[in-house]
Amino acid sequence: MPVFVVLAHDDPAMLRRLVGRLGAHPIHVHIDAKTDLDDFDSVAKITSSRTAQYVRTRSRLNWGGWSIVEGMAHSVDQALSDTSVDDHVVFLSGRCYPVRPVAEFVNHLASSRWRVHARAHAVTGPGEDHRWRYERRHGFDSWAARFGARGSLSRRAMRNAWSRLRSIGYAKEVPVHVAIGSQWMALPRDCAQEAVASVRTQQREWFLDSFAPDEIAFQTFIYNSRWAAETEFRKLEPRVASVSEIPNFHIVDANLTGRIDWAMALQPPERAFFARKFDSSRDADLLSEIDRRVE
Numbered sequence: 001m002p003v004f005v006v007l008a009h010d011d012p013a014m015l016r017r018l019v020g021r022l023g024a025h026p027i028h029v030h031i032d033a034k035t036d037l038d039d040f041d042s043v044a045k046i047t048s049s050r051t052a053q054y055v056r057t058r059s060r061l062n063w064g065g066w067s068i069v070e071g072m073a074h075s076v077d078q079a080l081s082d083t084s085v086d087d088h089v090v091f092l093s094g095r096c097y098p099v100r101p102v103a104e105f106v107n108h109l110a111s112s113r114w115r116v117h118a119r120a121h122a123v124t125g126p127g128e129d130h131r132w133r134y135e136r137r138h139g140f141d142s143w144a145a146r147f148g149a150r151g152s153l154s155r156r157a158m159r160n161a162w163s164r165l166r167s168i169g170y171a172k173e174v175p176v177h178v179a180i181g182s183q184w185m186a187l188p189r190d191c192a193q194e195a196v197a198s199v200r201t202q203q204r205e206w207f208l209d210s211f212a213p214d215e216i217a218f219q220t221f222i223y224n225s226r227w228a229a230e231t232e233f234r235k236l237e238p239r240v241a242s243v244s245e246i247p248n249f250h251i252v253d254a255n256l257t258g259r260i261d262w263a264m265a266l267q268p269p270e271r272a273f274f275a276r277k278f279d280s281s282r283d284a285d286l287l288s289e290i291d292r293r294v295e
Helices: 012-021 037-044 066-082 102-111 153-166 189-207 217-222 226-230 262-266 284-294
Strands: 002-008 027-031 052-054 088-093 186-188
Touching: 002 012, 002 066, 002 102, 012 027, 012 037, 027 037, 027 066, 066 088, 066 189, 066 217, 088 189, 186 189, 189 217, 189 226, 217 226, 262 284
Parallel strands: 002 027, 002 088, 027 052
Antiparallel strands: 088 186
């Protein structure tokens, strides 16, 4: 059975809708520590939910930073109390939404010949080399990443300048195969527990100041451990241009970086049980149509 871990920072109405669709399964919601929890909950209504609860230890999340991994680890700590040995810890964002009945996803977890739903490929290989992700210091959790308005050119310029300055003469070597893949995974209980222990020791040492370590840290642990044999292909996959090409159980489409593709959301590909980046206001009609078709 799944125990859901949801990372959210905005759109409490979307989170409320997601929790309602996840049914009777336990849900642990990590809210960015920069967010006022009382204001957020006045809409999300998690404190009055019978199945969902907030993660008590909250991290201040910064896009691209180690803080995302830290938030994931805190969430797993709490979620483990709701799991048994045969359960999965399932990571979702607050803007994910089921595009099939959740019962079909539960059956998928129970019936798949692989237990670890975390596809990944090597950071290096044919084509573009992504070693820069960890060989340089990127500073997404630094003061420089908070300079100026969120998403502004001034903030990006300051962070890039700070990153390049700190990376002079710096080149990190990691003594294992570095893996990269989607952070939206489903991990068996023991795998999640072991991954968090590794994330706080070895992975933190290697990837603390990396670019988007949420796509690297858990994945690198898995593919350098006994759990690699429990993945779909039992090894790292051939190099692809983007992690969006090797999803675990989400719809992947170029339009998902912006407006949701109606056709794909209403007729999802095989083994796609969720879609990402919904907006509760913008996508209200689509969400209602999904509900109508799924129910």
